[in-house]
Amino acid sequence: MSEAVQTNDTADYLGKLNQGFTNIVELTDDDVQIAQTPKELIARNDKTCLYRYKPRVPREIETPLLIVYSQIGRYTMVDLQPDRSVVGNLLNAGIEVYLIDWGEPNRSDRWLKFEDYIYEYMGGFVDEICRRHRCDSVSLLGICEGGVFTTCYAATTDRVRNLALAVTPIDFHADEDDFVLEQGYLNRWVRNLSSQELSDLIDSYGQMPGSVTGMLFQEMTPVKSMTKYNWDLADSLSGSRDQVVNFLRMEKWLSDRPNHPGEAAKQWLIELYKENRLVKGEFTLDGELVDLGKLDMPILNIYSSKDHIVPPPTSQALKSFAGSHDYSELELGVGHIGTFVSRRANRQFTDTLIEWLATR
Amino acid sequence: MSESSVHTMQDVFEQNLALWQHTQSQFTDWMKDGLDTATTPPSPDPTAFTQTPYSQMVGTDMLFGADRKAMAFMDAIMKLAGTSSELNGVMGQAWVEAYQRYSTTDVHKDELADVMSAVNAWFNYANDALLHCQRTQEFLEAQRNYVKASTECRNRYRELMEVFQEQHQMPTRSEVDDLSQTVYELRKEVRALKRQLKQQREVPAATEEAMDTPTDIPDDIASKKTGRAA
Incomplete structure (x- = not known):
């Protein structure tokens, strides 16, 4: 490499850094807003809230849709930026959209279990939606852990007309037969610890702190995590204003990682990730078995081929276990979060979901 | 960079790593030995029994138990430092392997055409090596030890703090x-x-x-x- 090339490259890099600093000082916190689609609070139960998004067009699809996000991240991902908002796209198609916000659990919530989240909170909100719309069932869109919540609810009640899932793990060991270097870190991390060690870990915090899950996610992309705020920053901040704001929106979302209540975290990590009880037919809620064979409603299962958090085979496995005769899949060529915010995937995701809902 | 200098670097790295791990281990032993072998003050009575190590004394609840809990916490910190060193050592080895690959046979010329490409290529090699490392038994063992030690450390710290809280009428x-x-x-x-x-x-x-x-x-x-x- 010649000295001239090195000089030019260095000058380019410093130029980008300079542009990045210029961009960042021109922005204020008000410029980096997320989840701005107007919504109203419909119901509250402890820390969880049910929101209804304000319709933009006359209703085209009769059955209301409830979006159930995971407790690992915040629901704001489905409405991160106005031009790539899952919620916005659904509203534009005339769908009545509701969403659950799990709030900000802390150690005082450590005893809450899946049963509480699925039947007490989500089930209670489904009842409320049915009461408001004078209907006896809703469509559910479950995302990641929220997908497991909705799956369990759909398998044990008659309240679900359509079940859509996005990046949802069902067979938590399905990554073992499918070697992809970047995938399955979390699955291996859990399997490497005994059930007792996982339980002790969660008990020592009284919960699964958001900072710990955030650190685990960073370890999945080790070098990217190391270079994000130094070497890569020049590229991240030197683009157009929109690009920089979108980068900062994502950072805002990433830094807002909620704690996971302790007992529910044990069910998630030990009973599901470690012991894989859901597909073994051994997962119980309030002593009742969750039988995936009872999923007899239409199912749309969306997963992403480059998802390093939920390896695709762990989602695809649902096909083998669900009892539904109306099962369809959509594979997106992006990562876990790209499913919702990548320009192309976001459109493909919502277009498919809208069409699927419209015909059922 | 020549192959021999890479080997020399690797040798030096490994020697330093071994030295660091040995130091950590010795420090842990020293701390533990220091507490374990500390004894009661000498008795003026020459016919008295030999001095008793504190660690073997009947629990007299000195300082409301804080002394023993402080010792347990210190022991947990030492274990955590040792397991952290072990984990860093395994990861360090992956960095060395990445550098070895990057600086010798595997690098394509187009990856070194300019500074940006060269640096990005280095990051790709490092990332690849670290991801492979994360799948090794050595890494998984070290990671497991680290997680267990960190849990132990938090629990011992809580126990120590609870002595203080109880004595000050705090929940x-x-x-x-x-x-x-x-x-x-x-x-x-x-x-x-x-x-x-x-x-x-x-x-x-x-x-x-x-x-x-x-x-x-x-x-x-x-x-x-x-x-x-x-």
Whole structure:
């Protein structure tokens, strides 16, 4: 490499850094807003809230849709930026959209279990939606852990007309037969610890702190995590204003990682990730078995081929276990979060979901 | 960079790593030995029994137990430092392997055409090596030890803090956890009772309504596959 090339490259890099600093000082916190689609609070139960998004067009699809996000991240991902908002796209198609916000659990919530989240909170909100719309069932869109919540609810009640899932793990060991270097870190991390060690870990915090899950996610992309705020920053901040704001929106979302209540975290990590009880037919809620064979409603299962958090085979496995005769899949060529915010995937995701809902 | 200098670098790195791990281990032993072998003050009576190590003394609850809990916490910190060093050592080896690959045979010329490409290529090699490392038994063992030691450390620290909290009439974490569990269970009972009462009120009303309009089904009563109470 010649000295001239090195000089030019260095000058380019410093130029980008300079542009990045210029961009960042021109922005204020008000410029980096997320989840701005107007919504109203419909119901509250402890820390969880049910929101209804304000319709933009006359209703085209009769059955209301409830979006159930995971407790690992915040629901704001489905409405991160106005031009790539899952919620916005659904509203534009005339769908009545509701969403659950799990709030900000802390150690005082450590005893809450899946049963509480699925039947007490989500089930209670489904009842409320049915009461408001004078209907006896809703469509559910479950995302990641929220997908497991909705799956369990759909398998044990008659309240679900359509079940859509996005990046949802069902067979938590399905990554073992499918070697992809970047995938399955979390699955291996859990399997490497005994059930007792996982339980002790969660008990020592009284919960699964958001900072710990955030650190685990960073370890999945080790070098990217190391270079994000130094070497890569020049590229991240030197683009157009929109690009920089979108980068900062994502950072805002990433830094807002909620704690996971302790007992529910044990069910998630030990009973599901470690012991894989859901597909073994051994997962119980309030002593009742969750039988995936009872999923007899239409199912749309969306997963992403480059998802390093939920390896695709762990989602695809649902096909083998669900009892539904109306099962369809959509594979997106992006990562876990790209499913919702990548320009192309976001459109493909919502277009498919809208069409699927419209015909059922 | 020549192959021999890479080997030399690697040798030096490995020697330093081994030295660091040895130091950590020795420090841990030294701390532990220091506490374990510390003895009671010499007795003026020459016929008295030999001095007793503190660690073997009958628990006299000196300082309300804080001394023993401080010792246990210190021991846990040492273990955590040791396991952290072990984990860093395994990861360090992956960095060395990445550098070896990057600086010798595997690098393509186009990856070194300019500074940006060269740096990005280095990051790709490092990332690849680290991801492979994460799948090794050596890494998994070190990671597991580290997680266990960090759990132990938090628990010992909580126990130590609770001595202080108890002595200052402050609620301990264990007490708050007990309290939140009681509240949680009470709330569940209250909800279950509320549902029972609601059902009892609704059944006569639904029966009367059914006599007038047999096809009407109250829309707020869920039809459950499992018969779960609404």
